[in-house]
Amino acid sequence: MKSSSFLLALMTLFIFSCKDKPKTTSKNENATAVQKSMNTNASRFLKDESVTAISIGIFKDGNKYTSHYGELDPNTGNTPNDSTLYEIASVTKTMTGALVAQAVLEGKLSLDDDIRTFLDEDYPNLEYNGTPIRIRDLLSHTSRLPGNNKGIAEIMQTINDSTAFKFNAIEMGYSQDDFFNYLHEIKLDTLPGHIYSYSNLGANLTGHILEQVNHKSYDNLLKDVLFDNLNMNNSKLKLTKLDSLNLAQGYNDKRTKMPFLPLGKNLWGAEGGVKSTVPDILNYIEFQLDSTNVLAQKSHEKVYTFSDAEYMAYFWPVENHPIHGIYYEHHGGAFGFNTFVYVYPKYNMGVVVTTNTSGAKASNVLDNVVLGLVDDLKPFGKKSITYAIEDSINTNVNDGVTYYKELKENKPEVYDFSDENSLNSLGYRVLRSGDTQGAIKIFTLNTEEFPESSNPFDSLGEAYLEEGNYQMALKNYKKALSLDPNATNAKEMITKIEALVNAS
Known part of the structure; x- marks a missing residue:
């Protein structure tokens, strides 16, 4: 499964020791370090052919830094700036x-207020077995309300260049009456407040x-x-x-x-x-x-x-x-x-x-820019293993895997080996480059490092599916599901792959 801001790998609090206290640096030293990091990470981002511009802002120790790169529109040279919206x-x-x-x-x-308190009409459907949707359920995306307005789910099933225009056509013609009429049609499938499911509709209702x-x-x-x-x-x-x-x-x-x-x-x-x-x-x-x-x-x-x-x-x-x-x-x-x-x-x-580029590819690359900036600029703590082995991985995946193991054995106090997303993000970069075998090697390493975690097996399943190896894809998706029964992506992929296998 691709790691993104909202697929969230969330972990435990770290109590740092005295040796981790930040050293004192001057404002000029900070500015130089920040600018260097922004330049380096922006350069990494702009290597991706799908994007042409990036804007970066850093707030650090009371100071603010901005920097802008590339061109907003292809072949125009119009670099974004502090006024760009x-x-x-x-x-x-x-x-x-x-x-x-x-x-x-x-x-x-x-x-804990029942949201129906703030609605003008009666909505007996906005409860499940007597349990109503509360304000906290809207804030946490556990309301069980649909993800979007009526008609959006259907057009989002097929993503292509026309999808955005179809989305806009629905939204442009959607009135508040349409919104509240749709609320009457909704039937909750389980108790609110228990299962996370991202809802733009719920957030918009919060505005009302x-x-x-x-x-x-x-x-x-x-x-x-x-x-x-x-x-x-x-x-x-x-x-x-x-x-x-x-x-x-x-x-x-x-x-x-x-x-x-x-x-x-x-x-x-x-x-x-x-x-x-x-x-x-x-x-x-x-x-x-x-x-x-x-x-x-x-x-x-x-x-x-x-x-x-x-x-x-x-x-x-x-x-x-x-x-x-x-x-x-x-x-x-x-x-x-x-x-x-x-x-x-x-x-x-x-x-x-x-x-000003959309899509999962740009999203993943942009998220890695953040991780690179944080790794460069945090005042204390271990460094990311992602950036330590990235160049080796890009040159030769086998060498990168070997280097990872060497650093883990020899420098565990310097680099952070606790985050499964470090290898996962590298695996996806290699997969996007077209090196499916290389991605499989990295994802396999991640499953060995985190054998009790579902997501590495999900990612390995995706790489095998990309390769066309349905047997190994199924094996790893099933392993991901066994480790996390709520792994919806694994469930969906198992169904799709089994359908492909049965059809062949």
């Missing part, structure tokens, strides 16, 4: 979460609830609570014609122009309608890192627990990592954009990276 898509949800936190602090909402309890539009709530107070002066739900001049054109990975999301035009846009700049997001990151800010801290409180190592805050997925400690991250993916925001309280650091 990007669709940040689902990163918007974390802002919606902050507005909910504000309403809770003001006593306007409780996390916020309007009800505040007697103010969602758009104005964003402005009054967040944008004005955090000097996010260029962040908007709805753009003027002048604003639109700074909005980057989005592309898919084939460099085909994509339509802009119409979110916030007819409905609330609480699931992904905000457009923003890198400097504005750095101000937002600074707010997230302010340990004295009651609103920021409230929005980080746990509302749903996956395990000791992972939970959901107010629309924030939270990881509890053995090296990085507790950190918050969210991905925003539109039809022409990818954005990642990571916040690391332990390092007093946050990162935003964004590009």
Whole structure:
């Protein structure tokens, strides 16, 4: 299974020793180190033929740094800048979460409120065996509401160049009456609050609830609570014609122009309608890192627990990592954009990276940029094994695997070998390059390193499927499912492969 911001490998808290205390560096030294890291990691990103531009923002020890690379439109030389607006898509949800936190602090909402309290009509269908959907279920994506508005699931079954335009046609014609009529049709399949299932519809419904309890539009709530107070002066739900001049054109990975999301035009846009700049997001990151800010801290409180190592805050997925400690991250993916925001309280650091290219390939590469930046700039702790062996892997996979084993034996105190995603991400880079056999070797190593984890076997199954080896693909997907009975991707792939085998 591809690791991404929202497939989340979430881990345990690391208590660092005295020897891990950060050394003191000057502002100039920090600036030089930050710029060097941004240049290096941007260069890695732009090697991917599917992308042409990237913007990076770093908040570190109270200072903000931005840098922009490439060209927004192919063969134009128009490099992005601090005024460039990007669709940040689902990163918007974390802002919606902050507005909910504000309403809770003001006593306007409780996390355990039945959401039907804030709806004008009766919805007896929005409960299961007497258990209603609560506010916390919306915030944690455990409401059991559908992922999107009516009709979206059907068009998303086939992804091609026309999908975005079909999506936009539905959303552009979708009214609030349509939204609430669809709510009447929904039938919950299990108890809310127990099973995670990402729901844009639920996040958008949260926008309506916020309007009800505040007697103010969602758009104005964003402005009054967040944008004005955090000097996010260029962040908007709805753009003027002048604003639109700074909005980057989005592309898919084939460099085909994509339509802009119409979110916030007819409905609330609480699931992904905000457009923003890198400097504005750095101000937002600074707010997230302010340990004295009651609103920021409230929005980080746990509302749903996956395990000791992972939970959901107010629309924030939270990881509890053995090296990085507790950190918050969210991905925003539109039809022409990818954005990642990571916040690391332990390092007093946050990162935003964004590009006007959509798709899983750009998303995975962009996420690796974040990991590279963090590995370079964190003030203490072990280094990522990913970047230590990357060059060896790219030159010769066998040499890279050997080098990994040598470092694990000889330098376990220097490099972090605890994160299964390190090898997983390398495996996918090799797989994307067309070297299926090389990817199989890396994924196999990962299953040996993490024999009790489902995801490495899922990834190995994908590589064997790519190779056309159905027997080995099935074997590894079944192993992934045995280790995690909730591994939905493994279930789906087993069904598909068995159908292929029976048809042949």
